[in-house]
Structure formats: C-alpha cells, structure tokens
Amino acid sequence: MTMASLRLATADDADTIAHLCRELLAFYGIPPPYSRWAMAEAIKEQGLKDGRLEVLLAERDGVAVGLLVFFQIYSAALCQDSFFIQDLYVSERWRGEGIGRQMMEYLGFLAEQRGVGQIDWTADPWNDRSRRFYDSLGPHQRADKVFYRIAGPNLRHFIRKAQ
Secondary structure, three states: OOOOEEEEOOHHHHHHHHHHHHHHHHHHOOOOOOOHHHHHHHHHHHHOHHHOOEEEEEEEOOEEEEEEEEEEEEEOOOOEEEEEEEEEEEOHHHOOOOHHHHHHHHHHHHHHHHOOOEEEOOOOOOOHHHHHHHHHOOOOOOOOOOOOOOOHHHHHHHHHHHO
C-alpha cells in the first residue's frame, strides 16, 4: 500500500485542483467547461473563497495524485454538522494503492476534530469499482433516499416556468 501525503488545499493549489478535476471529467467522458486556467481561477475565486468548499489533496513525491472535495453543512433537522463529499478522485496510475481509503480516513479524523456527526456521499450505480471501494468502508447505504439534480437547460426551463 502506498502512503500519500495529505493536506487541505489552499487558494495556491487552484491550478492543481483544476488539473485533477479535468482528469475526473475525462474519466466521465465530459469535456471540461473551460480552459485549465479559467477553471483554476473559478476554483480560487468562487470555490475556495470564504470556505465554500474544502479540498483534501493527496500527494506522492510532491505530485498531486488525488483529491477529495467536500463541504461542511449544518443539518437543522439533526442539529449537527455533516460533511458532504462532492468528489473523490485518484489518478488512474495510483488507483488500488490505498490512497482513496487514506483520504476517507483523514476526513473521518477531521470530522471527529470538528464535531461533525456524519459523512454523506453519492456513487454512480454503473461504477462498480467505486461502489466496491465504498462498501469496503462499512457505510450504511441509504436505499430509501433518491438523489435528484436539476441543472443546465432543465434548470433554466424550471426557472422560466416559475416566473
């Protein structure tokens, strides 16, 4: 098992985050919405500004090989903070080396330090490898919840209908 150096990203890491996000988009077969430079600027100015999101970076020999993007949110119904993982990505060359597990464990320790009571995330039903990985962590899969998203043209249509 390969141990990675883990740390929370700063605004100075925006280009590195953009690079890994472009790899993630390529994995899904999605063309990047902007150039790497424009993505880095958006991440720095919109994402990392004021703690809107946090990014855990995994590095090997000074090179970023993975990221875990998460938010700390407050659940009014449960009266506790939660982490929601937006993305967990490890570069293809480093998959199977324990880096994803290492990042999840780090997030668990961070949750304990911050008094966060739960960690939530989603997985694509077709991605058997990621689902096996998540199952190995021992979470309780919520079959009673359905993930919804309204985005792009559907969001614009929804807004126009509501006006």
